[in-house]
Amino acid sequence: MDQIVRYFFDFPLMADYWPDILRGFLITVEMSVLTVVVGIPLGLLIAIIRLYGIKPLNALIIFYIDFFRSIPQLVLIVLAYFALPYFGLVLDPFTATVCALAVVLSAFAEEIFWAGINAVHKGQWEAGRSTGLSFTQTLAYIILPQVVRISIPPLTNRAIGISKGTTLGSVVAVPELLNVTSSIQSNVANPTALTVGALLFLALFLPFVRFTRWLEQAYAHPRS
């Protein structure tokens, strides 16, 4: 027990490192937010383009979403960081990680939005069009609001899953929370920093995990 406290909860030992840890935490938050803010709208945009049913374009879209759902995120990050420079495209570690994660999230989000679009009854389209709305108006005012509503629980789950992938940035030396805490751990030869890191990740993501449970309840038993 004593050993556990000494090695995993020696918080005074962290005194000098709090600013570094905070900076790492903020970078993690920043990366997560950017990934979600870029990935989800991009997914929605792709789903909408797919709706127009242009055959060669749709084949390309399906390949895009299959490709980015099949390849591990870490492989994409490593590719973006180590392989693209041979292409003349040098990305800093932060950008490489966020780009890779955002693209993966866009692929999963597209699939979720597409399933949502298919779940909206065909009659909704016909009703919209027959009242004189254009295709785009029907989409914007009638279909999409329903699609977004049914997509929220799976999207939240997926966004959490992929935001946790920001830790993979540590592999290409992004100074995010995991990277910072594990280098402190090796500096002071005490894994308390890892405990702090784990607790901060918990503080960041647990509210969202709890939120998905609440969403599931709310959607299973709607009040109206």
Next chain:
Amino acid sequence: MSELVNTFFNLDILREVWPLLLEGLWLTLALAAVAVPLSIAIGLAIAVAQDLHSKVLRMVLVAYVDTLRAIPPLVLLIFIFFGLPFLGLRLGEFPAAVLALTLNGSSYFAEIFRAGIESVPQGQREAARSTGLTWFQSMAYVVAPQGTRNVLPDLVSNTVELFKQTSIASAVALQELLRAAQIAQGLLYNPTPLVAAAIVYFLMFWPFVRLVSRMQNKTVMHSA
């Protein structure tokens, strides 16, 4: 164009590093072969135990599931591999990776199986119990099989995710497919091994990603 091919799809280099990549691939498969069945078994056990109507047990299990869904798997792996040795618990790269993947994977499988079990109408249990089956028998022969079938797309999808996640083992220098490709790329100053690894992952998971899409679309059609 030929320069592009020479850089990214250099066949001479590919021939040279293929044995290394193949070895890596075997290790990736070995990791998944241990972590996936373990995660499924533990996840199923957790979901079934939540059905036992013990409030305390349920709270403990939900805490386990939510905590592990909130902590990134790479954080778990670093903690297990670099933190636990301070307590005298030194795991090799392979067991450490299996443990991290299983902790993470089991929590996701638990949630999926729980949703499946909850989707089986109460009448099924009552019918099963009234024919004289015990609680466990009705769970094993009536409820769990139907519940599993209801969430089959999610189970396949999560298996793919867990499989893809084996790539994080590269962070503790376990020479699975990604790590092998990174080593080869470093030795030869050429990104072909990374591209080849990405293609191997893609070919391995593409059929399953497609399958999940088809299964999900089918479910939507049925419920509409």
